[in-house]
Each structure stands twice: as structure tokens, then as C-alpha cells.
Ligand SMILES: COc1cc(/C=C/C(=O)SCCNC(=O)CCNC(=O)[C@H](O)C(C)(C)COP(=O)(O)OP(=O)(O)OC[C@H]2O[C@@H](n3cnc4c(N)ncnc43)[C@H](O)[C@@H]2OP(=O)(O)O)ccc1O
Ligand SMILES: O=C(O)CCC(=O)C(=O)O
């Protein structure tokens with residue numbers, strides 16, 4: 001007979017929520033109790049779990065782009081083509097030292113392996129800065145079903161602020177990861193901008209495309225019934241561009257714009273997964289696509305990922321770029337304050353691509 005909640009140390013779902021969310025043990029703590037059955041609040045609606053039915057393992061794959069010669073036109077063309085047709089691609093030979101990637105992955109494991117009392121210093125309630133937040137799931141108070149993931153979210157203000165408030169155990173590696181990725185990020189934004197008739201990334205454009213940076217350290221522990229839940233539910237990012245470092249475990253799936261199938265993003269050693277976010281979709285008036293993606297839970301392995309969300313400044317007003325609508329194209333999005341858009345995203349549970357409707361005319 002399958003084990004039930006009553007055969008574990010928890011006698012009801014409220015005790016699980018208290019242990020995971022309020023006491024800060026996260027799903028990592030829950031997984032490490034040896035729990036054998038998925039608590040009810042993690043059971044996703046049937047339609048959110050049907051992934052295998054739509055997964056296409058052979059025919060479709062997101063492009064892998066070699067950036068060894070970044071000034072060749074074919075690289076820029078491949079990036080812009082992928083941004084329009086997939087909203088997702090992987091890059092290899094991107095110039096970010098592999099040691100920097102290894103170091104931030106090691107630092108992520110070090111943070112999540114801290115005792116719960118240490119990690120709890122960074123929960124929303126305890127953190128000494130709003131730039132640092134340790135949490136679980138996505139928006140636990142708004143969600144009908146929770147997600148099997150813990151995270152540490154770090155919003156970059158300055159080195160001095162990070163020095164004062166970010167956890168020592170992963171600070172330097174995360175700062176180095178941001179710093180060493182900037183050149184590649186600029187290059188990608190230059191390709192995407194030029195294709196929209198943006199001549200150069202001057203101060204105004206830089207502030208719109210890459211005015212703020214948030215890094216999340218994500219931890220997906222072993223899950224007792226991975227088929228009944230998700231690591232991250234269907235969503236698109238609200239960034240302009242996301243640079244994602246994943247480990248070798250796999251589980252990220254992207255919705256193909258061409259077929260609607262869910263396509264696995266296979267781990268490629270030393271690569272980044274890059275995806276277009278909602279802000280870029282809005283700035284490009286829908287030419288570049290932010291695309292739904294999700295992460296499966298895993299029954300055998302712990303998994304980590306480290307996305308850098310490259311965003312407009314919170315105080316920027318974003319809407320279709322003048323360069324894009326200069327050709328007479330009708331704007332399909334209105335001007336919005338970026339921080340309003342992000343607050344709207346964080347206020348509700350993941351719900352596919354619905355956030356972008358907030359900006360539609
Ligand atoms: C966590 O699981 C995730 C995350 C994602 C993320 C995808 C992205 O694309 S992240 C990139 C978002 N862009 C930015 O952060 C840049 C712009 N930032 C801002 O405008 C502001 O920093 C702010 C986000 C609006 C926060 O403003 P502030 O006034 O300092 O904030 P608070 O009062 O603390 O927060 C307001 C509200 O937002 C929620 N929230 C804030 N930060 C986070 C966070 N890091 N993670 C989760 N939720 C956050 C929170 O609900 C706050 O409300 P409360 O009721 O808790 O006060 C993709 C997929 C995932 O699974
Ligand atoms: O862990 C992953 O592969 C993706 C995570 C993700 O989509 C996010 O943090 O926005």
C-alpha cells in the first residue's frame with residue numbers, strides 16, 4: 001500500500017505548510033525527512049501534469065548557437081531567428097569562463113546545505129534587505145497547488161550593498177558570475193537591438209534592456225511523486241532576457257511555438273540557456289517571443305539552476321520601442337511602469353503567458 005501523510009511525521013497538510021513555508025525548511029527539508037508520499041498541497045491539477053503526452057523527444061529541439069566568432073553575421077542572425085521562432089536557445093563558446101560557472105553552482109549547493117536557521121536569516125520576514133529573499137514555491141499564499149522548489153533571490157543594487165546583505169557563503173561567486181556574463185549579455189542585446197533598428201545600446205537603451213539584474217539560485221530536491229507535481233509551473237519570465245545555467249540533471253521544458261509540444265532542453269555542458277522575457281516581447285512589439293516553460297520534479301536527483309534575469313530598471317516605463325513602430329506598425333502593448341508589471345507577476349500563481357495581457361492595448 002502506498003504511504004500516506006498519516007504514516008509520516010506530519011499528521012495534516014497544515015503541519016507540512018508550517019514546516020516548509022513558515023519554519024523555512026523548504027521542500028529540501030521536507031525531502032530530507034524521507035517523506036514517501038507527496039503532501040496534498042503539492043498535487044497539481046491533472047492538466048498541469050500531462051506533460052509526457054505532449055513531449056516530443058525527437059523531432060524538435062531549441063537551437064544551439066556557437067558564439068566562438070561573435071562578430072560573424074550568422075551568429076547575430078541565428079540569435080534573432082531563435083528569438084522570433086522559439087524565444088529560447090542555448091549558447092556555447094560564449095566566453096564566460098567555465099570555472100565561474102562551476103563556482104556559482106558549488107556556491108548554490110553550499111547555500112542550500114546551510115542549516116535551516118542560517119537560511120532563515122534571509123526569508124522575507126527576517127532578511128535585512130528587500131534585495132535578498134529565501135523562499136519556496138513561487139507565491140505560496142496565492143497558489144492553489146505549491147511547486148517543488150526552493151530559491152534564494154538576489155537583486156543587484158551595488159557591490160557595497162551585496163557585501164552588506166547577501167549571504168557570505170555564495171556572495172562572491174554570484175557577483176563574479178554576474179560580472180563575467182555581462183559582455184555576453186551586451187552582445188546578445190546588441191544583436192537583438194540592431195535587428196529592431198536600434199543603432200546602438202546607448203544609456204537610454206541600456207537602462208531599458210539591462211538596467212537591473214536579479215539572480216535566483218534554484219534548488220529542486222528529490223521528490224517522492226514527481227509525476228503529480230512540478231518543479232516550476234508554466235510561466236514566461238518578466239525579464240528582458242534570462243541567462244540560465246543548469247546542471248546535468250535536466251527537466252526544463254519549453255513550449256514550441258510551432259507545434260505547441262513541450263520540448264526538453266537537454267543539459268549541454270558549459271552552455272547557457274537563453275530566453276526572451278516579457279519585457280523584450282513588449283519592447284519589440286511582439287516580434288521577439290517570451291515563451292512558456294516549466295520544470296519537472298525529479299524522483300532520483302536533486303537539481304539546481306541559476307538564472308540571471310536581465311531586466312529594465314524598476315522605474316523604467318516600457319512599451320513598444322519608437323524604432324519598431326516607426327515603420328507604421330500598430331503598437332499592441334501600452335506603456336507601463338516596469339515595477340508595476342513585476343509586482344503584478346509576483347502577486348499571482350504561475351499561469352502560463354497570462355501576465356503579458358496586463359500590458360496589452
Ligand atoms: C521565485 O520563483 C520564480 C521567479 C521567477 C522570476 C522570473 C523573473 O523574470 S524575475 C525578474 C523580475 N524583475 C525584477 O526583479 C526587476 C524589477 N524589480 C522590481 O521592480 C522590484 O524589485 C520588485 C520585484 C517589484 C519588488 O519591489 P519591492 O518594493 O522591493 O518589493 P517587495 O515589497 O519586497 O515585493 C513586492 C511583492 O513582490 C513579490 N516578490 C518580490 N520579490 C520577489 C522574489 N524575488 N521572488 C518572489 N516574489 C517576490 C512578493 O510577492 C511581494 O509581495 P509580498 O506580499 O510578499 O510583500 C520565475 C519563476 C519562478 O518560479
Ligand atoms: O530551473 C530551470 O531550469 C528554469 C527556472 C525558471 O524558469 C525560472 O527560474 O524562471
Ligand SMILES: [Fe+2]
Pocket residue numbers: 235236237293
Ligand atoms: Fe523562468
